[in-house]
Amino acid sequence: AQSVAQPEDQVNVAEGNPLTVKCTYSVSGNPYLFWYVQYPNRGLQFLLKYITGDNLVKGSYGFEAEFNKSQTSFHLKKPSALVSDSALYFCAAPYNNNDMRFGAGTRLTVKP
């Protein structure tokens, strides 16, 4: 079973600056890790996942995430933030073979 934690409720960045949304994990075995984004009054959208292999995972909308085993982290990053990236971001990991557990979410605000 795995669990994730998102230490920041809110992240504010200026448009054009790099952004990082943090996630740490606790795992028994090999971790599967996911990032999702939620825009207001919408369902969650899958961004990217880490299963195995390259520690840098590239996903949708220019996002990427770096798996760091020594720090047990899977931070979401983007080199240059857009105002339209403002949303709620969730880190997630499978709890067992059949369901997923999500972090509490981090609200990203990108200011023009």
Added chain:
Amino acid sequence: SQTIHQWPATLVQPVGSPLSLECTVEGTSNPNLYWYRQAAGRGLQLLFYSVGIGQISSEVPQNLSASRPQDRQFILSSKKLLLSDSGFYLCAWSTGVGGAEQFFGPGTRLTVL
């Protein structure tokens, strides 16, 4: 391609009334299906999941129930709504294969008055 539908999009119901929310998936067969509730735009609480027709697992004891009458249909119900049942209800599906991501529907905003 696969799509997931939920309806209604919004619902306002009085306390004590019944509830039925429906979720259907197209373009895949034998999916795992999930119901989540999200309160106040924050974390997701897994309510139920199903790995097949008639197979329902409940994560938390509550005023709600779920059913899966067909392979790609998942229904969330209540006989008598409580104020605390208000929230944003999300349906999701996955292939069930290890490491598979979940795909979410657009959600239903339920307000119980």
